[in-house]
Amino acid sequence: MSGMQNGRGGVVAPDVPPGAPPAFHLLAKPTGSACNLDCAYCFFLETEKLYPGARSRMSDELLERYIRQLIEAHRAPEVTIAWQGGEPLLMGLEFFRRALALAGKHARPGMTVSHSIQTNGTKINGDWARFFKDNGFLVGLSLDGPRALHDAYRRDKAGRPTFDKVMRGLAALREHGVEWNALTTVNAANAAHPVEVYRFLRDQCGARFIQFIPIVERPTESGVPYGETVTDRSVAPGQWGDFLSGVFEEWVRRDVGEVYVQMFDVALANWYGEPAGLCVHSPTCGAALALERNGDVYACDHFVEPAYLRGNIGERHLAELVGSPEQRQFGRDKLDTLPQYCLGCDVRFACHGGCPKDRFTRTPAGAMSPSGESLAGEPGLNYLCPGFKAFFHHIDAPMRRMCELLRAGRAPAEIMAEHGVDEAGSATQGGD
Ligand code: SF4
Ligand code: SF4
Numbered sequence: 001m002s003g004m005q006n007g008r009g010g011v012v013a014p015d016v017p018p019g020a021p022p023a024f025h026l027l028a029k030p031t032g033s034a035c036n037l038d039c040a041y042c043f044f045l046e047t048e049k050l051y052p053g054a055r056s057r058m059s060d061e062l063l064e065r066y067i068r069q070l071i072e073a074h075r076a077p078e079v080t081i082a083w084q085g086g087e088p089l090l091m092g093l094e095f096f097r098r099a100l101a102l103a104g105k106h107a108r109p110g111m112t113v114s115h116s117i118q119t120n121g122t123k124i125n126g127d128w129a130r131f132f133k134d135n136g137f138l139v140g141l142s143l144d145g146p147r148a149l150h151d152a153y154r155r156d157k158a159g160r161p162t163f164d165k166v167m168r169g170l171a172a173l174r175e176h177g178v179e180w181n182a183l184t185t186v187n188a189a190n191a192a193h194p195v196e197v198y199r200f201l202r203d204q205c206g207a208r209f210i211q212f213i214p215i216v217e218r219p220t221e222s223g224v225p226y227g228e229t230v231t232d233r234s235v236a237p238g239q240w241g242d243f244l245s246g247v248f249e250e251w252v253r254r255d256v257g258e259v260y261v262q263m264f265d266v267a268l269a270n271w272y273g274e275p276a277g278l279c280v281h282s283p284t285c286g287a288a289l290a291l292e293r294n295g296d297v298y299a300c301d302h303f304v305e306p307a308y309l310r311g312n313i314g315e316r317h318l319a320e321l322v323g324s325p326e327q328r329q330f331g332r333d334k335l336d337t338l339p340q341y342c343l344g345c346d347v348r349f350a351c352h353g354g355c356p357k358d359r360f361t362r363t364p365a366g367a368m369s370p371s372g373e374s375l376a377g378e379p380g381l382n383y384l385c386p387g388f389k390a391f392f393h394h395i396d397a398p399m400r401r402m403c404e405l406l407r408a409g410r411a412p413a414e415i416m417a418e419h420g421v422d423e424a425g426s427a428t429q430g431g432d
Contacts (some may be wrong), residue, residue: 286331
């Protein structure tokens with residue numbers, strides 16, 4: 001089934017292909033990878049190599065085509081328009097005003113359109129903050145911890161630190177009451193300081209929604225990662241587990257129900273037997289695509305590589321690209337390519353093998369199946385596996401207890417008193 005061209009050069013909506021998700025995420029990058037910063041670990045800068053000399057901004061024509069197709073491709077009554085970069089604020093306020101007007105023009109009656117944007121925060125001022133507040137934007141702010149930890153890698157193009165600018169942007173968001181999330185990468189510089197990072201976000205920044213993202217960065221050739229080694233900015237697998245466990249120990253004693261840490265919420269859902277709500281720790285994926293500034297759609301923001309190009313929305317409708325057999329297979333591959341070692345893992349229900357982008361190591365020497373067969377050296381194991389395993393084992397007892405509380409109709413937050421008593425005297429893990 002192919003989208004037809006209409007008289008205005010647009011692509012007419014096809015019937016949504018069977019098997020296409022009723023709703024999906026699509027991260028649109030209106031500036032491509034263009035950014036005013038030059039963060040040492042940024043993988044988006046690699047995607048620039050795919051588009052040398054290409055127009056560096058999304059055109060108005062493409063903007064309308066994208067928003068119309070995004071809305072047409074959704075069968076669910078809610079649709080989220082999600083902007084990312086690069087640095088999307090480089091587009092200027094007018095671009096986003098046009099996007100809002102177009103969403104209003106194309107939304108079906110009864111449809112709810114939400115808006116989110118991921119930014120490094122350095123360009124946020126009162127005008128931006130008012131705009132976000134007035135239009136209900138959810139703002140994801142990249143912030144790696146207190147000054148020294150943040151500035152370790154998050155620098156501008158001249159190599160200058162960015163902490164003060166980001167904090168000014170955050171102050172504007174808070175002053176205007178904008179809903180915001182902290183998006184904090186965990187890398188070689190901050191990984192040994194979980195409690196310091198977490199307390200900074202909670203106490204100094206007032207964060208109530210926090211996402212931790214592990215930096216796993218491999219060398220690339222023409223934008224495509226290769227090999228089994230990682231750069232020295234990457235978090236080590238054990239560090240990732242220790243970091244999460246360290247934050248968890250602080251959170252479970254005083255912040256349950258108050259501070260939302262995505263990883264803990266996802267874990268609780270998996271322990272409780274509900275959908276995790278995060279692709280990385282779900283059995284399959286494939287419903288989180290990426291749109292480049294020229295209309296190219298890729299399987300995922302982490303697979304902006306020629307082999308994962310699904311097509312261009314100027315030639316084929318987004319509904320077709322999202323529901324294409326290749327994209328559905330991409331999502332199933334997350335499950336189908338799990339090594340045997342994962343299939344027999346006792347925390348697979350919580351982990352699901354992590355993100356395929358990080359599955360480039362081999363199973364360890366001595367790995368055995370339950371029947372005694374050697375599973376050593378199998379390819380396709382997640383680089384972060386030892387960290388996942390340690391973390392999920394670490395939180396098993398409190399997760400079970402929170403599930404008991406939930407099943408009894410009680411609040412999981414009750415665990416705070418109990419956990420504090422049960423664990424009295426034990427040192428906070430991973431403390432700073
Ligand atoms: S490849 Fe990774 S980030 Fe992309 S959709 Fe799958 S699990 Fe999510
Ligand atoms: S913890 Fe390791 S072995 Fe277990 S499912 Fe996750 S990646 Fe696989």
